[in-house]
Amino acid sequence: xxxxxxxxxxxxxxxxxxxxxxxxxxxxxxxxxxxxxxxxxxxxxxxxxxxxxxxxxxxxxxxxxxxxxxxxxxxxxxxxxxxxxxxxxxxxxxxxxxxxxxxxxxxxxxxxxxxxxxxxxxx
Numbered sequence: 542x543x544x545x546x547x548x549x550x551x552x553x554x555x556x557x558x559x560x561x562x563x564x565x566x567x568x569x570x571x572x573x574x575x576x577x578x579x580x581x582x583x584x585x586x587x588x589x590x591x592x593x594x595x596x597x598x599x600x601x602x603x604x605x606x607x608x609x610x611x612x613x614x615x616x617x618x619x620x621x622x623x624x625x626x627x628x629x630x631x632x633x634x635x636x637x638x639x640x641x642x643x644x645x646x647x648x649x650x651x652x653x654x655x656x657x658x659x660x661x662x663x664x
Contacts (some may be wrong), residue, residue, distance in 0.1 A: 543567055543653040545636045550658030553626055557662070561621040563636030568617055570594070572638040574649060575612060575619045579612060579632035579660075589634070589650055590621060593642055604630075626662045633657040 553559050556580055561647035565572060576591035590610035591599045595614070607623040619636065637651035 543572070543638060545638060545653055547612075547634065547636045547655045547658040548560050550659045550660045552663065554664050555627060555662055557626050558622070558624045559626065559660060561623065561634055561636075561658060561660075563619045565617045565619075565638060569612060569614055569619065569638075571640055572653075574639045574651070575643045576637045576649060577610060577619075577621045577650065578635045578637055579630075580635070580657075581629075581632040584632075586635070588649065592619065593652035604636060623660070626660075628662050631660060631662050 547561060549559060549561040551559060560619045569575065573594040574591060577589045578586050579589050580586040587601060589601050589604055590608055591613050600608060607625045611639045613617045635657045636655040638653045639651045
């Protein structure tokens with residue numbers, strides 16, 4: 542069983558930055574697809590960013606140019622650098638991973654999920 546542990550969430554003012562980390566319990570060399578999702582109260586969970594083993598990335602339109610996903614294979618960790626944060630970025634952010642890159646109905650499929658970390662953007 543793969544465990545994913547997120548950290549780095551918190552309260553930040555609009556325009557500020559946060560960096561989320563997702564530490565995996567196994568080598569992420571074997572996790573060919575890793576991603577960050579978020580879910581705001583009363584809204585569906587949505588993909589924020591994804592990164593594959595060849596470092597290809599994919600972003601939601603709402604975060605392009607502001608968020609950057611990256612992976613450090615030596616530390617078995619995936620990061621989400623979030624800049625120019627807006628109140629609408631407020632949500633619980635979840636890390637997700639899969640050993641294979643699978644797409645169904647235009648969406649990535651993931652097998653493993655973290656517990657989530659709260660990000661609140663407010664003045």
